[in-house]
Amino acid sequence: xxxxxxxxxxxxxxxxxxxxxxxxxxxxxxxxxxxxxxxxxxxxxxxxxxxxxxxxxxxxxxxxxxxxxxxxxxxxxxxxxxxxxxxxxxxxxxxxxxxxxxxxxxxxxxxxxxxxxxxxxxxxxxxxxxxxxxxxxxxxxxxxxxxxxxxxxxxxxxxxxxxxxxxxxxxxxxxxxxxxxxxxxxxxxxxxxxxxxxxxxxxxxxxxxxxxxxxxxxxxxxxxxxxxxxxxxxxxxxxxxxxxxxxxxxxxxxxxxxxxxxxxxxxxxxxxxxxxxxxxxxxxxxxxxxxxxxxxxxxxxxxxxxxxxxxxxxxxxxxxxxxxxxxxxxxxxxxxxxxxxxxxxxxxxxxxxxxxxxxxxxxxxxxxxxxxxxxxxxxxxxxxxxxxxxxxxxxxxxxxxxxxxxxxxxxxxxxxxxxxxxxxxxxxxxxxxxxx
Amino acid sequence: xxxxxxxxxxxxxxxxxxxxxxxxxxxxxxxxxxxxxxxxxxxxxxxxxxxxxxxxxxxxxxxxxxxxxxxxxxxxxxxxxxxxxxxxxxxxxxxxxxxxxxxxxxxxxxxxxxxxxxxxxxxxxxxxxxxxxxxxxxxxxxxxxxxxxxxxxxxxxxxxxxxxxxxxxxxxxxxxxxxxxxxxxxxxxxxxxxxxxxxxxxxxxxxxxxxxxxxxxxxxxxxxxxxxxxxxxxxxxxxxxxxxxxxxxxxxxxxxxxxxxxxxxxxxxxxxxxxxxxxxxxxxxxxxxxxxxxxxxxxxx
Amino acid sequence: xxxxxxxxxxxxxxxxxxxxxxxxxxxxxxxxxxxxxxxxxxxxxxxxxxxxxxxxxxxxxxxxxxxxxxxxxxxxxxxxxxxxxxxxxxxxxxxxxxxxxxxxxxxxxxxxxxxxxxxxxxxxxxxxxxxxxxxxxxxxxxxxxxxxxxxxxxxxxxxxxxxxxxxxxxxxxx
Ligand code: NA
Ligand code: NA
Numbered sequence: 001x002x003x004x005x006x007x008x009x010x011x012x013x014x015x016x017x018x019x020x021x022x023x024x025x026x027x028x029x030x031x032x033x034x035x036x037x038x039x040x041x042x043x044x045x046x047x048x049x050x051x052x053x054x055x056x057x058x059x060x061x062x063x064x065x066x067x068x069x070x071x072x073x074x075x076x077x078x079x080x081x082x083x084x085x086x087x088x089x090x091x092x093x094x095x096x097x098x099x100x101x102x103x104x105x106x107x108x109x110x111x112x113x114x115x116x117x118x119x120x121x122x123x124x125x126x127x128x129x130x131x132x133x134x135x136x137x138x139x140x141x142x143x144x145x146x147x148x149x150x151x152x153x154x155x156x157x158x159x160x161x162x163x164x165x166x167x168x169x170x171x172x173x174x175x176x177x178x179x180x181x182x183x184x185x186x187x188x189x190x191x192x193x194x195x196x197x198x199x200x201x202x203x204x205x206x207x208x209x210x211x212x213x214x215x216x217x218x219x220x221x222x223x224x225x226x227x228x229x230x231x232x233x234x235x236x237x238x239x240x241x242x243x244x245x246x247x248x249x250x251x252x253x254x255x256x257x258x259x260x261x262x263x264x265x266x267x268x269x270x271x272x273x274x275x276x277x278x279x280x281x282x283x284x285x286x287x288x289x290x291x292x293x294x295x296x297x298x299x300x301x302x303x304x305x306x307x308x309x310x311x312x313x314x315x316x317x318x319x320x321x322x323x324x325x326x327x328x329x330x331x332x333x334x335x336x337x338x339x340x341x342x343x344x345x346x347x348x349x350x351x352x353x354x355x356x357x358x359x360x361x362x363x364x365x366x367x368x369x370x371x372x373x374x375x376x377x378x379x380x381x382x383x384x385x386x387x388x389x390x391x392x393x394x395x396x397x398x399x400x401x402x403x404x405x406x407x408x409x410x411x412x413x414x415x416x417x418x419x420x421x422x423x424x425x426x427x428x429x430x431x432x433x434x435x436x
Numbered sequence: 437x438x439x440x441x442x443x444x445x446x447x448x449x450x451x452x453x454x455x456x457x458x459x460x461x462x463x464x465x466x467x468x469x470x471x472x473x474x475x476x477x478x479x480x481x482x483x484x485x486x487x488x489x490x491x492x493x494x495x496x497x498x499x500x501x502x503x504x505x506x507x508x509x510x511x512x513x514x515x516x517x518x519x520x521x522x523x524x525x526x527x528x529x530x531x532x533x534x535x536x537x538x539x540x541x542x543x544x545x546x547x548x549x550x551x552x553x554x555x556x557x558x559x560x561x562x563x564x565x566x567x568x569x570x571x572x573x574x575x576x577x578x579x580x581x582x583x584x585x586x587x588x589x590x591x592x593x594x595x596x597x598x599x600x601x602x603x604x605x606x607x608x609x610x611x612x613x614x615x616x617x618x619x620x621x622x623x624x625x626x627x628x629x630x631x632x633x634x635x636x637x638x639x640x641x642x643x644x645x646x647x648x649x650x651x652x653x654x655x656x657x658x659x660x661x662x663x664x665x666x667x668x669x670x671x672x673x674x675x676x677x678x679x680x681x682x683x684x685x686x687x688x689x690x691x692x693x694x695x696x697x698x699x700x701x702x703x704x705x706x707x708x709x710x711x712x713x714x715x716x717x718x719x720x721x722x723x724x725x726x727x728x729x730x731x732x733x734x735x736x737x
Numbered sequence: 738x739x740x741x742x743x744x745x746x747x748x749x750x751x752x753x754x755x756x757x758x759x760x761x762x763x764x765x766x767x768x769x770x771x772x773x774x775x776x777x778x779x780x781x782x783x784x785x786x787x788x789x790x791x792x793x794x795x796x797x798x799x800x801x802x803x804x805x806x807x808x809x810x811x812x813x814x815x816x817x818x819x820x821x822x823x824x825x826x827x828x829x830x831x832x833x834x835x836x837x838x839x840x841x842x843x844x845x846x847x848x849x850x851x852x853x854x855x856x857x858x859x860x861x862x863x864x865x866x867x868x869x870x871x872x873x874x875x876x877x878x879x880x881x882x883x884x885x886x887x888x889x890x891x892x893x894x895x896x897x898x899x900x901x902x903x904x905x906x907x908x909x910x911x
Contacts, residue, residue, distance in 0.1 A: 022824040022832075023839035024817035027894075030846040044492040050857040051485035053850075053883060054876075057801035060594065060793055066768055066803065067775075158600045167620055168448050173599060174624045245605035246783050248597065254775030279765040287764070287807040288818055290800070304480040348446050348479035390818045402822050484869050507867045507876075570786050577871045580790070591788045592871055717873075 005315065008308035011036060011299065012340055016384070025390060029295040036302050052301055056294040060250060061160070064116035066286035067253030069395060071234070071260045072123030073278035078264030081127045083227050085135065090216045090224035097206040099132050100145050100195045107149025108156070108188060109235065117150040117380060118391035119253070122285055124150070125395035136207035139399065141198060143407035147381045147388055148191050148414065154377045155180040155187070158242070158249060161373060164344060168351040171365045175433040176373075179366045182428050183374070187418050194414055230266040234259035288394040293387065300345040309337065309346070313353045323361045327368075327423065330354060331375050338379025339386060346376060366433050367426045371419055378415045381408050437655075439647070441475045442495040444483040444504055450615050450677050451639050452477075455549055455670050456499050459641075466662040469655045473497075491542035496647040498543070502640060503578050510715035511537045513578070514726050515548060515638040517711035519704070520735030522550050522667035528733030530726055537722055544648040546641040547663035549670040551615060553678035554633035555579070555707075558617050558626040559609040560602060562693040574598055574610035581710025582634065582703065583611065586695075595620065602626050613637045615674065615681050623688035631692045632700050634707040639670075708737025750896070757809045757889055764806030767799045774799075794870035801879055805886030812843075812890040815897070840898035847891030854884040 011032060018028035037045040056062070075081050085099065092098045103124060111120035124146045132142045154161040157177040166173035199206045216224070237259040241247040247255055264270040303309045316329050337346055358368055380388040383405035393401045422428055441460065447453045452475075460473040481489055487505035490498040502512020511534045518525065525531045525548060535545035557573060568588030575583050575590045583590040591607055601607045603625040610622070614633050617623060641663070648656070682692075695703060716723040730736035778792035811817060819839075824832045858880040867873035 019820050020823050021839060022819055022821055022835055023842055024819045026817060027839070027843040027846055030850060031842060034846060034849060041494055044489070044494050046853045047488045047492055047857065048481060048485075048494060049850075050853055050880070050883075051481065051488070053854075054801070054880065055482045055485055057804055057883070058797040058879070060797045060800075061597075063771060063796055063800050066800065067771065070768065070772070158604075160596055160600075163596055163599050167596075168446065170448070172624070173621050241779075242604065247779050248593075248601060248606055251775045251779050254772045255779065257772045258776060276765070279769055280761065283761070283765040283768045283803055283807045284811050284814075284816060286768070287804045287811050288816060290804045291808050291811075292818060294804070301480055304476065307474075345479040348477055352447050384820065393818050394816075397816070401818060401820050402825070504869070507869050507873065508864075572782065572786065572788060580871070589782075589786055589788050590790060590871075591782070592790070592793050718867075 004306070004308050004311040006308075007040075007306040008303060008312060011303065011306075011308075015299070015340065019384060026291045026295040029292070029299060033295065033298040033302065037298070040302060040306060048301070049298055052298040053294045056297045057290060062290065062293065064250050064253045065119040065122065065289055065391070066282055067250075067257055068110070068116055068119030068123040069126065069285050070278060070282040071253070071256045072125075072127040072395070073282045074257065074260035074264055074275075075231075075234070076127040076130070077274050077278055078260070078267050078269040080231055080260070080263045080267055081131050083267065084231050085131055087224040087228045090220050093216065096203065097195050097199045099135070099137055100141060100206070101192055103128055103132065103142060103145045104149040104188060104191050104195075107146045108152050108184075110238070111150040111153035112156040112184075116249075116253070117153045117377075117388050118289060120153070121146055121150045121388045121392040122289065122395035125392040126281075126285070129392075129396055130398070138205040139403060140407035141195065141205055143392060143396075143399075143404055144411045145191060145195065147392060147404075147408055148411040149188070150388060151377050151381050151415075152184055152187055154373060155184040155370075161343060161347075161376070164347055165351065165369050165373060168347060169355060169365065169369055171369055172433070175366055176369060179370050179429045179433045180373070181432060183370060183418070183422055186421070186428065187415065190414050190418050191411065194410065230263040233262055285394045289387070289391045292390050297342060299340065300342040303341060304345060304349055309341070309349045310353070312337075313350050317353055317357050323363075326357065326361060327363070330357070331371060331419070334372060335375045335379060335382075338376045339382050339384075343376045343379070364426055364430055367422075367429045370429045371422060374415065374419055374422070378412060382412050383408055437469060437651075438472045438474065439496040440494075441473050441497040441499060442481060442486055442490055443475055443477055443499040444486060444501065446477045446479075447475075448619055450619065450681075451549070451551065451637075451674075452499070454677060455639065455673055456641075458673075459547075459549075459666050459670070462666060463659065463662050467655055467658045469652065471655065490642065490644055493644050493646055496644050497546070498640075498642045500640060500642070502638060503576065506715065506718060509537060509541050510718035511722055511726070512638065512640050514712055514715040514723055515640075516578070516635050517708045517715075517737070518730055518735050519636065519708075519737070520733065521552065522548055522671060524733060524735050525550075526664075528729050528735060530729050530733075533722075533725065533729065537719075538642060539645055542645045543642040544645050546643050546659065547667055549639040549641070549667060549674075551613060551637040551639065551674035551678070552671060553614040553674060554635045554637060555611060556614045556633045557609045557611045557630045558602070558622050558690075559628040559630060559693065560605065560626050561608065562628050562691070563630060563695060565696070567695065567699050568609070571608035572606075574601065574607045576611075577714060578711060579611040581713070582706050585702065585706040585710070586699065598622065599625060615677050617690075618681050618684045618688075623685050623690050626690070628691055628693040629682075629685060631694050632703065634703045635711065705737040753889070753892060754813075757813060757893070760806040760885065760889070761810035764803045764810075767803035767806065771796050771799050771803075790871040794868070794872060794874075798868075798874065798879060802882050805882040808886045809889035809893055812847075812893040837898050837900075840894045844891050844894035844898055847887050847894055851884055851888035851891055854880055854887060858884050 015028060015032045018031050019025060037049050088098055088102055107120055107124055111117045129142055133139050162176045163173055166176055234256050238252045238256040241255050242249055242252045316333055334346060334350060358365060380386045389404050389408060393404045443452050443456055445452050464471055464473060483504050486498060486500060487508050489495060502515055506513040538545050567586040571588045572591050573583045573588040574593045580590045593601055598610045599622060602622060712723055712727060774792050774796055778789055782788035824835060858877045861877040861880055866876045868876050
């Protein structure tokens, strides 16, 4: 029986091999997990296997995923997204790349509020993305902005990951939540700057529609604003209900669906047929995402069971290196592991082992855990494994996963760049919390 | 001998870090055979799915609360309804009875670490004249009878959602063991905790029956002696933890808020009856026997 | 005789197709029920201070039900997420072989998982285990949906591995 670090390497290697042979991702996970169950646990392990399937498929926090996908379907089929594009064209038509900024903003706002990066990536992959591509926007840049915006979610409150970090590390949750604001804004500006840089180098990435080049009349502007109203209902419903404490983030997803139905009715596109088709399409997309999650959950559990992840973490923590080298190692570990392992499982394994070393090196806790948070978040959009990537691909039926992978890389690089900035300038994270 | 211990909570939870882990060390010292214990947490198996893997032998020991597997056997959960010490639990015969019941499920009861400080609630607003009337209180099914008895509406939320739900006012309060609010940092979002507390929290240590039967007699009796001793020790640890917890909550700006006397008197029996009724839906005969034994030993509601 | 067997065989295949289509529609309805239940819960809790005890539990059951009723349909449409980089690089013949091989592996593991869930469902049924929720539900009823989903996905993978003659009507139920 293999144990410890070799078990981690063998598991990850096999998984990569199975995945790149072209079989469905969930099948690849099942192959590795069933094999590992037999090897590590024997037949008694099948109970654990089925328990992990059941537990994942019934976890209430994942309910947000189908709800947001359904919201996206309804918006797409009711042509609400088209109206949104037109209004933005009329209002800021002269800004090249405006729709990219729109997708960053929408992805950030929705995923931040709901805490469901996957659900939002799928929602926008279904609603916004096809519209952008058909308008001549670059597919990869569009996908990148959606993935990056959605991945900002855990940085900005409300954030379940921050609550778990606070619980496990004893750092102030309120402090961590406030500390995330400046980095969140910084990342969003980095993404916007990158988009404008790319367009400046290659203007063809952002089409100028002809009627948008002339100045809109006052009447057109007012009309465009009016047309935005129905769409705002959804944002208001989702955002307002969460902020006012009327609904939990999960329930707000359902309220967003109601909002999308109202929007569709206002645009006169509501019909039984439309709703039925939306339900069918969203049920398919969410099944694709959740089967991957259910099949992969056991991988994290087996990694914990084999002691491999613990051994790896303990090995790194015991290395005798300088403060900065240690910081890099402590960040690279979750960055890599989170590509394969569930974020919460990883935190439960790693954080207790990290705690003493943070004191040894006198790292500022808020600064350190915020960097850690960004790291585990980016894992979800780093190829080849990433739930956010799979979610977006599931919703974007016309495209291929390879395109999604290529779209993600530049934004992963931007995240890394941003983390370097945060590491070098601790004030960006520690200043706001120091005020409370 | 290497034994794998599965615990329902991570080590930041005091019942693990301050009780289970010291006990594991103690047990290693107290056994003459070379017994080594290693701990696995909820990242290996989610808390509510842990019972079967241990009874099937994937792990040797399980550290949990009876409520987490009451759908398989409710005897463990009924221990939370009682009001006696671990010694009284042995004297009443309930401990041995529970052990026999668990053995039928393939598990041996090793120890019951009682936190006699029990359960309480954190609230956003202090208690008024009408207890919890009109308030939404988070609680697992275990708490529902008490919450409803006090006029509140129970709402089910997982532990991690309590913080944001309190912060935004989705719920007005949350039920939890008296030790725990510091760990979850609810003092950042709620101003009050209720007194008196109710019930007591049992942390059970169970061993896979085959593992137990595979141990030699010396080791078995050493484990039994060590566990019996630590049942008393742990109760003291929990008392210290609870005192420290309350002091921390007060230092962080929380205040105690008190139930009116008649309500407080009613609370104890409401808890006892509620927990036992729920347990009886699964194991009616066993719970009836426990009820009798508890009444005779005077450790019931 | 040969014709008769072929007809029986076609009937079996289309029967399976119909079963999976029915599952797909029921799964979509489960999704709609989630929205309805949540809307009801929010209204009851916020306006009447009377949250239901069952809403959050039932919603999570419906999530499981929806996923496993729909997944065979997704498998039938070859909609599951996969990395096709190697398949795109290979020539047509070798990539077809590899694809078929992938389907065969998919069939094997899904049927295996189906078998595991058959045993677990059976065990839970005999024991009468209920869910650990406010309103307890026999756990085997939920496991049965996973059994349905994995078994039928396995059968579809098998049909795809065996080739065109075993395919159903593409896009059926869409
Ligand atoms: Na957030
Ligand atoms: Na990844």
